[in-house]
Amino acid sequence: MTEPPPSVSPVSPVPESRVVIENCAIATVDADDTEFASGHIVVAGNLIETVGPGPAPAGLTRVVRRVDGTGHLATPGLVNTHHHFYQWLTRGLAQNSNLFDWLVTLYPVWARIDEPMVHAAARGSLAMMVRGGVTTAMDHHYVFPRGAGDLLGAEIRAARELGVRFSPTRGSMDLGESAGGLPPDFAVETTEDALRATEEAIDTHHDPSFGSMLRVGVAPCSPFSVSTGLLREAAELARRKGVRLHTHGSETVEEERFCKEKFGMGPTDYLASTGWLGEDVWMAHCIHMNDADIAAFARTGTGVAHCPSSNARIAAGTAPVPALLGAGVPVGLGVDGTASNETGELHTELRNALLVHRLAGGENALNVRQALRLGTYGGAQVLGRAAETGSLEPGKLADLVLWKLDGLGHSTIADPVAALVLGAPAPVTLSLVDGRPVVEDGRLVTADEDAIAREARAEARRLARIAADA
DSSP states (O other), X not given: OOOOOOSSOOOOSSOSOEEEEEEEEEEOOOTTOOEEEEEEEEEETTEEEEEEESSOOTTOOSXXXXXXXXXXXXXXXXXXXXXXXXXXXXXXXXXXXXXXXXXXXXXXXXXXXXXXHHHHHHHHHHHHHHHTTEEEEEEEEOOOOTTOXXXXXXXXXXXXXXXXXXXXXXEEOOOOGXXXXXSOXXXXXXXXXXXXXXXXXXXXXXXXXXXXXXXXXXXXXXXXXXXXXXXXXXXXXXXXXXXXXXXXESOOHHHHHHHHHHHSSOHHHHHHHTTOOSTTEEEEEOOXXXXXXXXXHHHHTOEEEEOHHHHHHTTOOOOOHHHHHHTTOOEEEOOOOTTSOTTOOSHHHHHHHHHHHHHHHOTTSOOHHHHHHIIIIIHHHHTTOTTTSSXXXXXXXXXXXXXXXXXXXXXXXXXXXXXXXXXXOOOEEEEEETTEEEEETTEESSSOHHHHHHHHHHHHHHHHHHHHHO
């Protein structure tokens, strides 16, 4: 079982520097959903020192910056719980396919990726998210062609360059077409190679300390691309190393049929039989779940990464998120790979989640504050970081976003949380990760957006040429 991080952060009594934000509306997303119509946040180093109504306390020393937040809403930074960065290079393909046809079309292309491609794709994926308020990102990378270079390292390098808190998961596939799986044989690893590389990734990169910028997880891809042996041994490896586990689960009716035909049980029961339920596990999608499945997730504390736009793009269905939340299941939001959610943004998922669930379940299925919680504290829960981030509270990490809501798209919506969730995508005036600015006035400050776009376009065209010639 993953050890939780310390619940109390090591606050320095005399911080080297403070940043003061005042005059903004604040949605803390704490346990009581505390909000202030006009309040302040004091950041001391990389931690939140105080949050409250009105102006900041008088007499603060070592203040290096004061921000007037008039016309803005401050929230915790958004937390993305599911993604596939490499897909940034294959957006807009297989436009009218369901999941299985989409995968069959794209696996042969993805099997040609290499390290420069993955680095460019990771920078593009991260830049798009960070510019839109994401402060903690995760990635599920499971395609490792032979001789392609250090693909996980390329992603980690990109996250470090952009200054985002990162939770990469070392994925794997060992069940190719010849063994009854979905991916082509040349796109999979052996079970032994996958486990060996996963353990090496943990030993090389994982940092379990409070405030860590890098946490590594274990993530075999899915029941139809991974052997039972790999699932079992991966779960044992993760628990021996004290890291979290992630996979796809209950995404399509085809997956449910596959599990019942091959294993004599549905996806949840099958994954449970391999050790894949627990407080250290979260699964992406979880669309086709019955009451017993939901109860099993609630009983074991298994988390869910909800990806409403991707689910709609490939017509996979609508996840039972209101029922999951009602049962006490931890639920966060995910962009998913940008070959099935071309926007690549998480803040649009707040609105899409609310709309999708009201369409399916009525006007009370989800409200704006629940949507914001999914994208912040819920995501932190799913990644095992709720003691550190996901809400604006003293002692937590200074990962926060200041959204501009006094412009054309939002100025007539009196409720700032409703303006953020229901209105047009709100501009980010300031985003801090670990107390450091990563976005100012809607632009990245840690990287050149235009250069990222040019590099990604060049690598996407190179991948298309290689795949066409194969």
